[in-house]
Amino acid sequence: MTRSRPDSCPGVLRLHDAADGPLARIRLPGGRLRPDQLQALAEAARELGNESIELTSRGNVQLRQIHDAAALADRLAAADLLPSPTHERVRNIVASPLSGRVGGRADVHPLIPALDAGLRAAPALSELPGRVLFTLDDGRGDVSGLGGDIGVHATAAGEYALLLAGRDTGVRLPAEVAVATMLDAAHGFQRVRDDRWRLHEVPDGAARVIAHLGLTPATAPLEFVARHDIPIGWLPQDDGRVALGAGVPLGSLPARTAEFLAAVDRPLVVTPWRSLVLGDLDEWVAEQVVRVLAPMGLIFDAASPWLHVTACAGQPGCAKSRTDVRADAAAAVAEGRVHDGPPAPAEHGRTAADLEVSGKQHWSGCERRCGRPRGPVTDVIAEPDGYRVTPPPQD
Ligand code: SF4
CATH class of the missing domain: 3.90.480.10 (Sulfite Reductase Hemoprotein;Domain 2)
Incomplete structure (x- = not known):
């Protein structure tokens, strides 16, 4: 797959022109936020946006309906939330959220600032597509199944598996070279990607990056799956x-x-x-x-039914949406129409008010299904004649 245009991922300095107004996406490497940074985001949301902070599927945040972009950039820079104007959109780093606090084979949180600093120190990496995702898994397998481009996964004390294009390569790395290898892999991706945005889109992409690194797979690859066991x-x-x-x-x-x-x-x-x-x-x-x-x-x-439900922006935030899917999903939860248990059979043409859906489910205003979690998820998609419900394929 080649792309005919550069990626259009929003940032703080390049807002997305959403249907309900300008949208800013703020990268939080590893999802980490200091209390003062959260306070700054809350004040920005209330005074410059729509009084809400949206959490994204990469552990970043978004602010909607921004009416003063320059003021937002100044505030975020003052709160250390915009440390690099040139690299702001490439700081997409997801790490095991409980690492260093609860379980895990290794503490990957010290790798986050090291990787972030390494990205920002490399001028050539400012040209990485904003869609590239780095993953740091402490061995519990919670983020290695998220389909990142470049990642490491703790396999033993002081050892990491190298992941490329969402899969274990079989290459094993000493912990002390994990970050440097990821950065070198990012340079390798830049060399082979042409106009592509993601490593899995590059023919033989992982093998070509391994060749760039001069590494050799040493063992059979581990398998990873997307997991939905949210720490609650x-x-x-x-x-x-x-x-x-x-x-x-x-x-x-x-x-x-x-x-x-x-x-x-x-x-x-x-x-x-x-x-x-x-x-x-x-x-x-x-x-x-x-x-x-x-x-x-x-x-x-x-046990909350809210934990089963995700939704795209829908109306009024997205011009493509056929309806306000978030309001419909919220009503389904509030009225007890979202259930635990196995997915129900497929159906279509259903009105929002009589939909009952069980299991992990993603509500979308159109077929693009933006923000859909990876893995087995029931799709609830607004169509011109009502909602279509499509359960995930059964094994
Ligand atoms: S899934 Fe469709 S309606 Fe929802 S945000 Fe994406 S493009 Fe818009």
Whole structure:
């Protein structure tokens, strides 16, 4: 596949002209946010946007209906959220959200700033397509199945598997060269990609990048699958403290709720499942957080139907959408029409008000299915004559 145009991924300095107004995407390497950064985002959302922070499937965030782009860039730069004007759109790094706090074979979080700094220090890598994704998996297998372009996956103490185009290459790396190898792989992708945006689109792309690296597969590749076991609720940390996993309905975090989260004054991670992890809490503080923020809409109950549902932007944010899918999905949850359990049979021509859907499901305003999670997901797609429901293929 070749592309006839450069990728159009939005950033802070290049806003997307959405149907409901300019949209900014802010990269958060590893999904990591300091409390003061979350506060800055909340204030920007309230004063310059639509009072909401959208979480993305790459652990980034978006602000909609931005009416002063220059003011936004200034505020984000002051909060260290725009450290490189030239490289802002290439800082797409997803890492195991619980790494270093709860389980895992390795702590990949120190690799995040090293990889980010290496990307920003390489002028040639500013030309990477904004769609390229780097993954850092601490061995639990939560992000290696997300279909990244270049990644590492902890396989043993001090050892990583090299992943290219979403697959294990069979190459094994000592931990101390993991970041340097990923950066070199990014240069290799630049050499072979022509106009393509993703490594899997390049014929023999992974093999050509391995040849560029001068490496040889040493073992049979591991297999990875997309996982939907979002960390939710009370998560005891290895150091005796507590992390809280919080679901965010349809990935839309109100600015007011974000300000309450920032006031807890603990590190936060935006996960690639459009949820949050608030870390390093003592038990009393964690109890207060749940007591205050659950009534504000954050989800700490792993049985919540909200955790089954994702949706694209829909109307009014997208001109292609046939309806307001987010409102329809929210109504289905509120009215008890989203269920646990195996996917229901395929159907079509259904009105929103009588749709009942079970299992992991993604609601879309058209066939493009933007933001659909990877893996087995039921598609709920708006068509001209109503909704079509398509369950995932059964094994
Ligand atoms: S899936 Fe269709 S309606 Fe939804 S955001 Fe994408 S293009 Fe728009």
